[in-house]
Amino acid sequence: MELDQCLEKRASYxxxxxxxxxxxxxxxxxxxxxxxxxxxxxxxWSFIIVQKQEVREEISKAALNQVWINQAPILIVxxxxxxxVKRHYGDRGERLYAIQNCAAAINNILLKTADLGIASCWVNAFDDEAIKRILKIPETVVPQGIITIGYSNERVEKMKRYDLDLLLHFDEWNGKKVEGLFPLKQHSKELKETVLGTKEKGKGFFANFLSRFKKR
Ligand SMILES: Cc1cc2nc3c(=O)[nH]c(=O)nc-3n(C[C@H](O)[C@H](O)[C@H](O)COP(=O)(O)O)c2cc1C
Structure with missing residues (x-):
């Protein structure tokens, strides 16, 4: 599957x-x-593959009782x-890099499942200590995420995302776009309109918020 399609198709099941x-x-x-x-x-990163029904049940309880989790035939913890990470990068490594590295691995898992037509969901609402106890995880290892994997009969709609123009700042926080410096010609009309803030918008909070990006 094309990467763009995969990004569009991925959703939490x-x-x-x-x-x-x-x-x-x-x-x-x-x-x-x-x-x-x-x-x-x-x-x-390390990956614990959980298939046993009784372990999946325990995990779903430790995940703030999200009972749907144990329906999935496989959990990747x-x-x-x-x-x-601590030895190489000290406090910053422990506080930031360790988590970010695992998040990058998790996102690859989500994209690859979408690519293969497999349903998945990233679950992080869980009791760390309970997960460590259930899976016999050693002291120096921290669970970073549980991914449910399987097949679903459900058709999950893509959750809405903020428009790109709400997320962009140019050269500095709240900085406006300078015409000609961004090679918009190569992009689609829709993306161009979004970035330039000339796309039709509804009224209300977002329209007001957007007005600060209008006509730069
Ligand atoms: C760090 C993180 C933790 C999450 N934890 C949970 C969770 O505990 N339970 C759950 O049902 N979904 C969880 N999700 C999934 C999000 O709810 C979901 O990604 C978000 O609503 C956007 O929907 P989408 O994945 O379908 O695009 C988590 C996602 C992330 C990135």
Missing amino acids: RTYNDKQVAWEDLISVLNAARLAPSSGNLQN VCSRMEN
Whole structure:
């Protein structure tokens, strides 16, 4: 699948049917995770594959009782081995890089599942200590995310995203775009209108917010 299609198609699925994920598909998903970038290429991630029904049940309880989680035939628990990151990058490594590296791996998992037509969801509302106890995770390793993997009968609509023009600042916070410095010619009419703030907008808070981007 084209990357753009994959980005559009990816969504969080919270219902699963009984169809099992083929081993080779699971391996390609995990391989995608392995290819993620990481600070200093430390690759501080490890992946616990959870298939046993009773363990999935315990995990869903530890995930603030999100019972739908145990419907998914596979959970990938992404863990960060903290020692190396701490040794190389100190406090910043522990506080930031370790988490970001694992988040990059998790996003690769989500995109690869979308690519393969597999349903998934990133779950992070859980009790760290309970997850560590259930999965016998050592002291120096921190669970960073649980990804549910399986197939769904549901058709999940893409959740709305803010328009790009709400998110852009040029050269400084709240900076306006300078005409001619951004090669908009090569982009689609819609993106151009969005970035230039000339796209039709509704009234209200967002329209007001947007007015600060209008006609630069
Ligand atoms: C850090 C993080 C934690 C999340 N935790 C949960 C969670 O505990 N339970 C859940 O149902 N969804 C969770 N999600 C999924 C988000 O709710 C979802 O990505 C968001 O609503 C956007 O929807 P989409 O993924 O379908 O685009 C989490 C997502 C992220 C990135």
